[in-house]
Amino acid sequence: MDKHALLKRYCQPDEKLLLAKVLDQADLSLRKHIVSFSDFLSPSETAMACEVLNKVSDTKFLVFGGYDESERKMISIFPDYFDENDAAFPxxxxxxxxxxxxxxxxxxxxxxxxxxxxxxxxxxxxxxxxxxxxxxxxxxxxxxxxxxxxxxxxxxxxxxxxxxEINNDIVPQKNMVTKSITVASLRSDAVFGAVFGESRSNIQQLINSEKASVNWMPVKSSSASVKEGDVLSLKGGGRGIILSVNGETKKGRISITIGKYV
Incomplete structure (x- = not known):
């Protein structure tokens, strides 16, 4: 495992420290043939950790926070020959x-x-x-x-x-409102603007200020594409999910179905 190469693209000291710890846990799992667990991580930390762990060979990992829609989660890391059922989260x-x-x-x-x-x-x-x-x-x-x-x-x-006891009914289900909308394209600025009711120019400013996220990772460019299943977050504006991309309308726009929690 080349830790230096895996961490090279991360510039912030706190990000490098977090991800170095995660990689140490992956290394421990491989050397000791055990399941190791992270602490609870924020959504953005979880996204970064999963991004790095996807590049580590011979390991698997799972994420869980106690219930399906949890935001803060632990990551279990284990050798790829382990049964996933062995990773009982503490x-x-x-x-x-x-x-x-x-x-x-x-x-x-x-x-x-x-x-x-x-x-x-x-x-x-x-x-x-x-x-x-x-x-x-x-x-x-x-x-x-x-x-x-x-x-x-x-x-x-x-x-x-x-x-x-932790079970499926431990947390009340959130109510989701679904809505079908059309967008000019699947560019981030176009979809964020339609989902959150903001002008495209305002959204571009928010993206440049790193206040817009896809799957809890800051959007790097207004032209970056989004896809079905992506979770969109706007600081101060809430969160939405792209439930489906339905295809092109007769007017050449793209129909999508979004969900927002209320």
Whole structure:
């Protein structure tokens, strides 16, 4: 494994540090014949790590964050002769509940701040899904019992904590609104403008400012093409996904179906 060559295109020190650690885990998996795991990574970090790992021979990897639509995820890395079922992720779900009669409502920031206040590092905590009377926090399994025993309050609100089973129903499904639109082409500036209701010139400025992302990676050029299945993110504008590219209309435009979470 030529780590230097794999990291050559990454310029930012924090990116190189992260990816070097991921490559070290891949090397460890190959040398020791074991499954290794990353910490929880942000969407952009996950995208970069997957990009690098795709270039490492003799390994496979999986990503998971506790539920299908999670944003922060762990990566499991293992030799390519391993069965994928052997890569059981060390992720636990901690439910933090409270009585809404004695609180005006707790936010994601409240829950995260209280967990980190226990001395826990951010990369040990995945998504925190907040509902009306509780939050479900996905964390590295090794710290779940510590959170349950140590977290008594979120802000000034008394809370109860327990570890719950991870299953398909653990997080409420997000509502997605779908819409069919037409675009002049599949260029990034054309599609972003149509999806987010911005002028093409505004979108080009946002792309130049690295505020537009495809699959959590900054768009490098306004002329870069997007495709079916791509997730589009605009800073301050939300997120959309290209569900399908339906072909050309009679007027020579391209019909696409997009989805946006509400």
């Amino acid at each position: 992720i636990s779900a901690v439910e933090i509940s409270y009585n809404v009669k004695f609180s005006s409502g707790l936010s994601h920031r409240d829950f995260l701040g209280s967990i980190l206040g226990l001395g826990i590092q951010r990369d040990k905590v995945g998504d925190i899904v907040v509902t009306d009377e509780c939050a479900t926090c996905f964390v590295e399994s090794g710290i779940s019992e510590y959170i349950v025993s140590g977290l008594e309050r979120v802000g000034r609100t008394k809370v109860d904590t327990k570890i719950i």
